[in-house]
Amino acid sequence: MPSIDLETEAGRKEALRRMLTIRWFDETAGERFADGEIPGFVHLYIGEEAVGVGACAALEEDDYITSTHRGHGHCIAKGLDPKPMMAELYGKRDGYCNGKGGSMHIADVDAGMLGANGIVGAGPPLGTGAALTIDRKDEDRVALSFLGDGAVAQGQVHSAVNLAATWDLPVIFLVENNGYGEGTPADEQHNVENLSATAGAYNIPGITVDGMDVTAVNEAVSEARKRARDGKGPTFIEAETYRFHGHFEGDEELYREDDEVERWEARDPIDSFAERLMDRGELTDDGFEELTKEAKSTIEEALEYALDAEEPTPQEAYDDMFGADVPELTRFAQQVRADGGPDHDNGGER
Amino acid sequence: MASAGLEAEQTETMTVREAIRETLREELDRDEDVFLMGEDIATMGGVLDVTGDLHEQFGKDRVRDTPIGESGFMGAATGAAATGSRPVVELMFSDFIGVAMEQTMNQMAKMRYMFGGKTEMPVTVRTTEGGGMGAASQHSGTVHAWIAHFPGLMAVAPGTPAAAKGLLKSAIRSDDPVFFFENKMIYEQSGEVPTDEEFTIPLGEANVEREGSDVTVVATQRLVGESLSVADDLEGDTDVEVIDLRSLYPLDTDTIVESLNKTGRLVVADESPLSYGTHAEVVARAVENAFYSLDAPIQRVGVPDTHMPFSPPLEGEVLPGGEEVRDAIERIV
Numbered sequence: 274m275p276s277i278d279l280e281t282e283a284g285r286k287e288a289l290r291r292m293l294t295i296r297w298f299d300e301t302a303g304e305r306f307a308d309g310e311i312p313g314f315v316h317l318y319i320g321e322e323a324v325g326v327g328a329c330a331a332l333e334e335d336d337y338i339t340s341t342h343r344g345h346g347h348c349i350a351k352g353l354d355p356k357p358m359m360a361e362l363y364g365k366r367d368g369y370c371n372g373k374g375g376s377m378h379i380a381d382v383d384a385g386m387l388g389a390n391g392i393v394g395a396g397p398p399l400g401t402g403a404a405l406t407i408d409r410k411d412e413d414r415v416a417l418s419f420l421g422d423g424a425v426a427q428g429q430v431h432s433a434v435n436l437a438a439t440w441d442l443p444v445i446f447l448v449e450n451n452g453y454g455e456g457t458p459a460d461e462q463h464n465v466e467n468l469s470a471t472a473g474a475y476n477i478p479g480i481t482v483d484g485m486d487v488t489a490v491n492e493a494v495s496e497a498r499k500r501a502r503d504g505k506g507p508t509f510i511e512a513e514t515y516r517f518h519g520h521f522e523g524d525e526e527l528y529r530e531d532d533e534v535e536r537w538e539a540r541d542p543i544d545s546f547a548e549r550l551m552d553r554g555e556l557t558d559d560g561f562e563e564l565t566k567e568a569k570s571t572i573e574e575a576l577e578y579a580l581d582a583e584e585p586t587p588q589e590a591y592d593d594m595f596g597a598d599v600p601e602l603t604r605f606a607q608q609v610r611a612d613g614g615p616d617h618d619n620g621g622e623r
Numbered sequence: 624m625a626s627a628g629l630e631a632e633q634t635e636t637m638t639v640r641e642a643i644r645e646t647l648r649e650e651l652d653r654d655e656d657v658f659l660m661g662e663d664i665a666t667m668g669g670v671l672d673v674t675g676d677l678h679e680q681f682g683k684d685r686v687r688d689t690p691i692g693e694s695g696f697m698g699a700a701t702g703a704a705a706t707g708s709r710p711v712v713e714l715m716f717s718d719f720i721g722v723a724m725e726q727t728m729n730q731m732a733k734m735r736y737m738f739g740g741k742t743e744m745p746v747t748v749r750t751t752e753g754g755g756m757g758a759a760s761q762h763s764g765t766v767h768a769w770i771a772h773f774p775g776l777m778a779v780a781p782g783t784p785a786a787a788k789g790l791l792k793s794a795i796r797s798d799d800p801v802f803f804f805e806n807k808m809i810y811e812q813s814g815e816v817p818t819d820e821e822f823t824i825p826l827g828e829a830n831v832e833r834e835g836s837d838v839t840v841v842a843t844q845r846l847v848g849e850s851l852s853v854a855d856d857l858e859g860d861t862d863v864e865v866i867d868l869r870s871l872y873p874l875d876t877d878t879i880v881e882s883l884n885k886t887g888r889l890v891v892a893d894e895s896p897l898s899y900g901t902h903a904e905v906v907a908r909a910v911e912n913a914f915y916s917l918d919a920p921i922q923r924v925g926v927p928d929t930h931m932p933f934s935p936p937l938e939g940e941v942l943p944g945g946e947e948v949r950d951a952i953e954r955i956v
């Protein structure tokens with residue numbers, strides 16, 4: 274059973290709800306970052322919601338995903354809780370990574386989310402690895418790796434696809450082609466028009482779908498999942514999409530024209546999906562309002578949770594490094610600097 | 624030899640960022656073989672705005688945007704350098720060296736040696752290091768000790784705008800691979816920079832930034848400035864000598880030893896993890912060469928063997944600064 278069944282009306286509403294939740298999570302994160310409350314970098318997923326939701330809806334709950342530096346949407350699509358997500362953005366102890374990771378590193382291994390990633394192209398080898406476990410243990414799961422168009426230039430991506438293809442591993446590679454790697458257009462980084470052509474080198478199916486259409490993404494991933502579960506190996510999918518915001522918040526976006534952004538915004542994946550549901554008589558304007566309100570209040574609650582959550586104490590900087598107790602780190606932690614540093618009872622005096 | 628000869632020369636006030644950009648401009652202008660490559664360095668001007676407008680002046684052949692493939696372009700720089708080009712690569716964040724480790728360690732570092740000296744490797748890798756931006760572990764590393772440790776690679780890390788200019792020129796003009804490590808928290812730091820287009824600082828030469836007689840602080844990058852402020856604060860009580868180490872490999876043992884013969888006390892302040900790194904090498908040189916001059920236990924100020932955490936209170940805990948340098952000085956004076 275896919276985690277959200279887009280064949281049913283309830284499933285379609287749930288998909289819309291998740292897309293709206295992602296949208297409001299990211300709108301809020303962007304505002305709070307601009308206000309200087311959130312440290313580091315924030316990369317928003319706004320505009321790309323149909324890809325994450327369409328893909329994760331086709332997965333079962335215990336399937337794995339790997340994500341990218343633009344991972345908030347993947348987390349919510351996979352069913353992670355916005356509260357500890359937001360708390361992580363604020364560096365709070367109750368965040369998914371105890372404040373160690375921030376926006377770019379949110380993870381919840383128990384929920385099958387193997388981490389957003391600050392390293393472009395690092396996810397696919399991890400997805401292949403998860404699929405290797407599935408294969409070795411004969412589990413009824415798959416792994417899906419999200420990656421950007423820019424990441425397709427990384428050697429490790431190709432190495433991972435080749436390995437997965439050679440061993441028929443149950444993994445899906447899903448490229449979110451939003452047209453740019455930071456400020457450099459995809460067509461200046463690749464010599465093929467469609468990145469799904471990559472699949473040809475590995476003799477696996479490669480398909481390009483409309484990434485603004487949640488159903489199209491969902492169908493492609495469902496098919497790929499079935500193939501993976503049938504022991505036929507990986508599929509390489511390219512979803513054509515667009516990010517409405519800059520590469521990171523604060524990006525001046527000198528590399529693209531306003532009318533290009535407007536053209537894509539006219540195809541907003543949330544609005545167009547909502548319109549389709551309205552055409553089918555499954556949603557009214559009021560219903561849409563209601564869902565939007567729910568999404569907003571979910572995120573407001575998450576924000577409150579994050580703001581109320583406690584900061585970690587400085588000593589926690591030394592936690593989580595190893596599973597083992599390492600005396601060196603314990604010593605560093607105990608000697609918190611105000612206490613006067615290392616003791617020299619072995620006699621430094623001359 | 625405070626700020627070697629700067630008094631005699633024409634200078635201009637510049638930030639570290641400007642010093643690097645203008646040096647790149649001068650070197651691109653001077654030598655047709657020099658070209659820049661890296662992610663988003665042309666149209667975008669670099670994510671930390673170091674290359675800025677250079678693509679407008681020199682065109683996109685000399686200032687090249689690469690795809691996001693560090694192993695590919697670091698290897699391509701290696702191949703280009705072996706065949707008569709002088710590439711200057713921008714590796715956006717130093718943590719990304721992980722992606723390009725093979726081409727760096729096994730090719731760039733070893734080619735000249737393995738080929739019996741029959742090839743040159745004039746490649747410069749500019750990359751940015753360090754915590755302080757809440758950028759979390761994969762964008763905050765200080766990895767210069769790895770590079771300095773590896774035979775066949777040189778590593779420099781300026782602590783002032785003038786050092787940035789002089790060292791970058793020497794790096795670009797060197798026929799050996801040189802990593803040029805820019806601490807991302809000092810781009811806005813300004814200072815006097817010689818305008819002379821031939822101003823170079825030899826690789827392997829530390830600089831006494833401030834003379835003192837009680838304790839030597841050997842510092843790098845951001846910690847140079849922090850140590851100088853501490854030295855100012857302590858003036859009257861403790862007379863602190865501050866050395867900008869500048870070159871990690873080759874390392875200027877003489878300047879350190881000379882200073883220790885005068886002060887007898889050493890603090891090493893560098894943002895690398897403490898174990899097996901930059902500090903250890905400086906301490907080893909001190910102990911080997913100035914053991915009988917030492918009057919107190921040597922102190923290390925660095926990152927206590929953790930990755931740089933995201934959360935501000937955690938990052939504040941592990942990131943060394945002036946306070947830690949001061950505590951270290953006070954422990955031994």
Ligand SMILES: Cc1ncc(C[n+]2csc(CCOP(=O)(O)OP(=O)(O)O)c2C)c(N)n1
Nearest residue numbers: 343391392393421422423424453454455719
């Ligand atoms: C190994 C590595 N190189 C470079 C970067 C810097 N960087 C972060 S995101 C990004 C662009 C990625 O583009 P793409 O894969 O298309 O994803 P998108 O941002 O479009 O979602 C770059 C170059 C990085 N984080 N990791």
